[in-house]
Amino acid sequence: MIAPLIKNIQSKIQLTEEEIKLFADSWKEKKLDKNDLLFKTGDICRYDSFVISGCVKAFYIHPTTGKEEILFFAIEDWWATDLDSFSNQSPSDYTIQALEDTLLLQISHDAFEKLLKAIPKLERYFRLILHGYISAIQKRIILTNAHSAEERYIEFVKRYPKIIQKVPQYLIASYLGITPEFLSKIRAKRSLGNY
Amino acid sequence: MIAPLIKNIQSKIQLTEEEIKLFADSWKEKKLDKNDLLFKTGDICRYDSFVISGCVKAFYIHPTTGKEEILFFAIEDWWATDLDSFSNQSPSDYTIQALEDTLLLQISHDAFEKLLKAIPKLERYFRLILHGYISAIQKRIILTNAHSAEERYIEFVKRYPKIIQKVPQYLIASYLGITPEFLSKIRAKRSLGNY
Numbered sequence: 001m002i003a004p005l006i007k008n009i010q011s012k013i014q015l016t017e018e019e020i021k022l023f024a025d026s027w028k029e030k031k032l033d034k035n036d037l038l039f040k041t042g043d044i045c046r047y048d049s050f051v052i053s054g055c056v057k058a059f060y061i062h063p064t065t066g067k068e069e070i071l072f073f074a075i076e077d078w079w080a081t082d083l084d085s086f087s088n089q090s091p092s093d094y095t096i097q098a099l100e101d102t103l104l105l106q107i108s109h110d111a112f113e114k115l116l117k118a119i120p121k122l123e124r125y126f127r128l129i130l131h132g133y134i135s136a137i138q139k140r141i142i143l144t145n146a147h148s149a150e151e152r153y154i155e156f157v158k159r160y161p162k163i164i165q166k167v168p169q170y171l172i173a174s175y176l177g178i179t180p181e182f183l184s185k186i187r188a189k190r191s192l193g194n195y
Numbered sequence: 196m197i198a199p200l201i202k203n204i205q206s207k208i209q210l211t212e213e214e215i216k217l218f219a220d221s222w223k224e225k226k227l228d229k230n231d232l233l234f235k236t237g238d239i240c241r242y243d244s245f246v247i248s249g250c251v252k253a254f255y256i257h258p259t260t261g262k263e264e265i266l267f268f269a270i271e272d273w274w275a276t277d278l279d280s281f282s283n284q285s286p287s288d289y290t291i292q293a294l295e296d297t298l299l300l301q302i303s304h305d306a307f308e309k310l311l312k313a314i315p316k317l318e319r320y321f322r323l324i325l326h327g328y329i330s331a332i333q334k335r336i337i338l339t340n341a342h343s344a345e346e347r348y349i350e351f352v353k354r355y356p357k358i359i360q361k362v363p364q365y366l367i368a369s370y371l372g373i374t375p376e377f378l379s380k381i382r383a384k385r386s387l388g389n390y
Contacts, residue, residue, distance in 0.1 A: 146264040147257070
């Protein structure tokens with residue numbers, strides 16, 4: 001089951017056979033049923049999690065209004081972790097919940113740091129992963145602040161076609177900062193071939 | 196002039212004397228006068244830049260409306276780079292401009308990759324720097340989407356007291372996604388001790 005993660009890593013750095021074995025021994029499987037929580041606000045994110053199959057949402061709950069804000073969705077081949085909480089082993093500001101039955105690979109904080117010491121070139125892999133994520137969230141900020149809801153939806157469909165298939169429309173609307181009704185209108189307009 | 200950068204790095208990883216020398220030899224100074232551009236939309240971000248003194252803004256210009264959106268401000272001890280453009284040596288979606296006379300340390304893409312090969316533990320330093328930046332922009336997304344303008348301003352003042360001193364109010368308003376007039380009202384209310 002570790003193969004997709006090894007493949008993901010080898011797309012950025014090369015590992016020897018011994019390193020692959022050492023690496024593989026550090027991870028364990030975790031199954032979530034639909035709606036299960038990986039962790040919730042105030043919990044410590046004890047594991048770094050890589051999604052093998054399924055889909056999760058990471059979200060923030062406003063402490064007084066209770067309003068949910070989607071931080072990210074993660075499907076197969078993506079990471080699903082609160083970096084701050086995991087790195088500092090401190091309470092998380094976020095909640096991660098399975099949107100369908102989900103299979104993860106997990107590593108504890110101690111095992112993660114040991115692995116980085118044993119295979120220092122993994123630092124490069126994780127740096128490049130963070131870099132890719134920064135690129136995506138910078139884009140999201142710009143789209144949110146400078147572009148219309150329609151432009152944001154078109155860009156989302158282009159960038160995340162698999163998520164469009166898996167995630168309910170009302171959650172995509174929430175991610176895009178629009179109402180589900182408005183998203184329906186945009187989708188209807190698109191399906192009529194207006195653009 | 197490299198001392199602040201070395202200090203920043205040594206706060207996260209340890210370098211030997213030889214490594215410090217090799218590291219220092221890879222950087223050169225760059226001076227920007229107030230309003231000078233470091234690069235503009237469509238240019239390639241050829242250098243990774245660390246701010247020694249001064250202040251820059253990174254912003255996006257909407258291709259049809261011409262509206263500016265602030266991506267980040269960077270003052271001393273911060274990085275001021277378009278990661279995507281720098282890493283891929285591809286045209287940037289952003290512009291970086293000096294808000295006051297600014298002194299930078301710069302490294303070219305080739306020299307950066309050579310340095311990472313010569314001192315692999317720098318991968319860890321840059322991973323941790325990216326991690327800190329992710330933490331900040333995730334917070335920004337949540338504040339923008341789930342919190343009021345007042346809450347966003349209070350959080351900004353708390354997190355970035357030095358930027359408040361340096362950056363004109365209309366740019367902080369732009370960063371927070373509010374009008375300068377509304378920011379003035381919030382500031383007036385705060386100065387009256389209402390909260």
